[in-house]
Amino acid sequence: AGEGLATYWEGLAHNAPAFTIELKKLIGPFADVALIGGTLFGAGLLELALSIFIGFFLFLHGRRMTALTRQIAERVAGARARRLLSVVGVTVTGVVYGLIGTALAQGLLAGIGFWIAGVPQALLLGCLTFVLSFVPAGPPFVWGPVALWLFMQESVWWGIFVAIWGLLLVSSIDNFLRPYLLGKNTNLPVLLGLFGLIGGVLAFGLIGLFIGPTLLAVAHSLFREWIAAELEERRQPPSSSTERDQRSGPRQGV
Template sequence: MLNNDRLLVQILLLGLLGASLWVLAPFVSALFWAAVLSFASWPLMRGLTRLLNGRQTAAAGLLTLGWIGLVAVPLVMLGFNLAEHVGEVVALFKGYQVTGLPPAPDWLVQIPLVGQSLLGFWQTIDQQGVAFFATLKPYLGQVGNWLLARSAQIGGGVLELALSLVLVFFFYRDGPRLAQFAHSLLDRLIGERAEHYLELVAGTVQRVVNGVIGTAAAQALLALIGFYIAGVPGALILGILTFVLSLIPMGPPLVWIPATAWLFTQGDYGFAVFLGIWGMFVISGVDNILKPYLISRGGNLPLVVVLLGVFGGILAFGFMGLFLGPTLLALAYSLLSDWVANKAPAPEPTLKQPPEDRLG
């Protein structure tokens, strides 16, 4: 017979849980990134707390200020620089409409197979500059709308990042209590396997963080090499910006594409083509190879599962899926492995009873 009081309490608890999730829904992404950031840098938090004689709040404040200086300040500087260069690009485009293109570079005609065709195309644009740019106006409007939409998304991401940097302070300060709460909750739900799955989630998230940071460092180094070869000024600053922007989707092109455009405006067409190819196939291309390898390294997941987790997670959840995808597949893979390994034992064969002694 149902206990009506207990059923009512369960319904009220479910309703309270649903209402709480509804309240937190607008902040899920910021909470997620704050949790990942604090988890990835927890060894720093532990060491800084020891250095400050156990003052956990002071250590959390210092680390949060460090993240603001490392992440937020370069993004604000990049936003101001992009705003300045937009005006320069617009003025350059209007100048081409009036005066036409500059003379074609000597190396253009020397390109095998297509050099003469490219030279003829360049001269055609130069001779029919006004008409050509007039035909481009509708497409430029579409490109402008696309850039406006991307700018709105980037602006929303920056605001979300700012909120994450505020929330990470509380994750640092209250981290041990939150970890104990998560352990107690899982222990209540799944019993003795709680420790195993907590270690599984922690290990997967740590490998994903290592993969993201390692890939960002590799992209920054490759970008720095490309900027030095092409002679772009401020190569070191641009390399640091590449590292910061590598932590978000499609971040590195926000650095090497403006640098390539700047080389074109200076007349360094050869280095501009080199940097464009280097950026597309080397700087941005390494992300699709190195990141899955680093995430799968040291874990018990096959590489194909990691690849599906990374790319499928991004398609399903956005950039959060970079962490959620591999973690969810790791949990599912571990659960299925446990289920297969702990299969029920085969029933013991029954012994035949000897026939009754009819004479007995």
């Protein structure tokens, strides 16, 4: 594509009216893209600042808010309130650690592989792998083009190394590390995790990468807890008073 672009640029450089016409065509779409990008960037900064502001008060009054939450939960859920709050806390912690921990491991492994293969900007590519690790099947969009670039540079063996490294380590560690970090109680099915990720991004934007899977994991854990409680109640034997009533039959009126 370079030769065609160079010819096109030389034609515009020697033709001022044509260059002006092409420039006017590009100004409108570029201005729209810049406006949309600036709006999204400003909204992201506002969300980040608001998160830090709310987090300050959560740390400042966390104990009082926790006690109030427990009282409200006991009024709503009764004796199982503390158990449900414990399930929610473990689920949220597991999802956050699972998402961030897995992404860090994949980014670190990808950066090490790129550095061994002598790929330029290995640190930057590792950070990009970390970002794309939050998206299902995201890391191959980094190490795949890198391996292809090495093949085009006639570094066939290094390209094969990067492809094998990315397939066996970077992409495969997600299947082992994420379930370990999430734990048994918060291990979401893959399809539900994908729905939580996509729905979170559509509903909340970039921060939905964390909110979506977390909310869905909490709902999934509470649903499983509700089913377990129902089965536990069914397995419990009837009380002694009920058994005596059933044995003695209907009581006679006085």
